[in-house]
């Protein structure tokens with residue numbers, strides 16, 4: 001069965017059918033296709049194309065198809081061009097001639113947009129749940145080691161001491177923005193395209209607002225040509241997913257490093273690591289590596305559709321059928337990665353003394369010393385120079401920060417005050433970073449409490 005064919009003298013070639021068919025992937029849309037068609041049957045009744053009995057018959061047949069569609073037998077031997085054709089053929093098998101009315105004033109161009117939107121809505125909501133759960137686990141990890149001190153890095157060189165919880169909250173902010181992007185993408189997805197026809201608007205006076213309400217859409221699209229030609233709503237989600245993967249890949253890279261023998265800061269759970277078939281001692285961070293690897297894959301998905309859409313003439317072009325496989329893969333990988341990173345986050349253990357020692361012995365306190373001098377009246381450029389000379393002298397003589405006494409400090413440069421020796425402890429200088437967004441323990445405690453409240457509000461929005 002075809003949804004077209006009247007104007008053709010011969011049917012499509014076997015090669016073309018095989019080449020152009022999409023059922024093997026767009027069957028993922030079967031449930032939303034059926035739900036959309038049920039709403040469309042109700043719309044057809046409202047414009048007088050179907051009577052109440054006909055509508056009831058079709059909706060009931062669709063219900064049956066919906067439950068049958070979860071069994072593989074539903075697709076056995078199916079050679080239909082796409083999922084929309086399959087569903088209508090099956091409907092015809094159940095209801096005979098009545099099924100011929102279901103496509104009145106409707107085009108597959110709007111139907112595919114509708115189906116993808118309905119499907120994406122569910123996927124985005126699932127990803128939002130996974131994201132909120134992950135954000136919660138990140139905050140638990142921050143709380144567990146709230147006052148642990150680590151060296152913060154720039155250029156992957158020890159820069160300034162920060163709290164572990166401050167570091168965790170940095171990722172919390174990145175992933176919170178990703179969650180916002182998912183929510184924003186959902187807003188653009190959740191708009192009803194039905195009523196647009198193939199490109200010019202349907203020839204039947206549908207109450208589009210009523211269809212939108214029936215299907216849980218927040219709004220209706222404003223232009224029928226835009227509907228046929230638009231895949232921005234898919235790209236919006238894939239961009240949100242790509243940026244989430246970008247952030248995940250950076251977190252993974254951090255933790256692969258931090259859990260290495262070179263760093264020895266953290267221990268990954270046995271449940272999320274694997275061994276080597278040859279080297280008995282190995283404990284490899286495969287879960288993190290795979291997330292980092294899948295980032296490339298998701299960007300590939302995004303890029304594939306981005307490039308496919310470039311330069312397409314208005315409105316629908318069959319090129320656009322290429323949207324689905326990247327979208328499906330992107331959503332699947334994102335959900336998998338969010339689930340996995342939460343598993344890693346929940347089982348990570350920090351060896352607090354190792355990063356604390358790294359912060360202590362590496363002169364990450366030099367900025368605190370320079371700023372203390374500036375606070376007591378030394379112009380900063382001079383203070384910077386004095387602290388720099390202190391570091392150089394210490395490196396040349398093998399002195400660690402903790403080796404300096406108050407007396408030696410004042411002797412080294414009269415600008416130093418004896419009490420400044422306390423700043424040789426990383427946890428001390430940190431206290432001055434009270435500015436909003438800074439790593440002072442009191443400020444971080446507040447930020448952490450705020451973040452916990454925010455997670456609750458994200459959860460309430462689900």
Ligand code: ARG
Pocket residue numbers: 022082108109112316318320321322
């Ligand atoms: N399988 C098609 C797609 O995914 C559905 C729309 C077909 N429309 C058409 N005019 N051939 O884009």
